[in-house]
Amino acid sequence: MVGAPSDLLQQLKLKGDPKAYTYTNQGGDWRVPSIDDKKLFRDVDQALKSMGVAADDIKALWKVVAAIIHLVKLQPLQLWLVSQAPECICDIDKADCLSGSRAVR
Numbered sequence: 001m002v003g004a005p006s007d008l009l010q011q012l013k014l015k016g017d018p019k020a021y022t023y024t025n026q027g028g029d030w031r032v033p034s035i036d037d038k039k040l041f042r043d044v045d046q047a048l049k050s051m052g053v054a055a056d057d058i059k060a061l062w063k064v065v066a067a068i069i070h071l072v073k074l075q076p077l078q079l080w081l082v083s084q085a086p087e088c089i090c091d092i093d094k095a096d097c098l099s100g101s102r103a104v105r
Contacts, residue, residue: 001065002030003041012066022072 001009002018009016018024048058 001041001062001069003037003039004062005041008062012062014066014069021069023069 001012001014002016002024004012004014004016006016015021018030024030045058048061049055053061
């Protein structure tokens with residue numbers, strides 16, 4: 001998601017720094033000089049549109065990716081709480097709450 005526009009990252013409550021996440025901070029430097037992440041993100045977005053995927057469905061896809069990234073940060077007790085209320089998984093705000101930055105409603 002490093003190539004995603006900053007407004008999308010903000011909506012998904014993601015940081016633009018891959019070092020902030022377990023999935024992307026392992027194994028050393030994540031940068032590959034020959035790869036333009038912003039261009040690749042635009043290419044994927046355009047490919048989805050050209051296949052006829054609706055804008056709302058594309059946004060839902062990015063929400064699922066963000067939810068996975070957020071869930072990896074959770075501790076075992078928090079994961080158990082999510083498993084007891086599966087509707088929370090699709091709600092970025094509740095995932096944010098479970099991460100400890102806000103009180104759970």
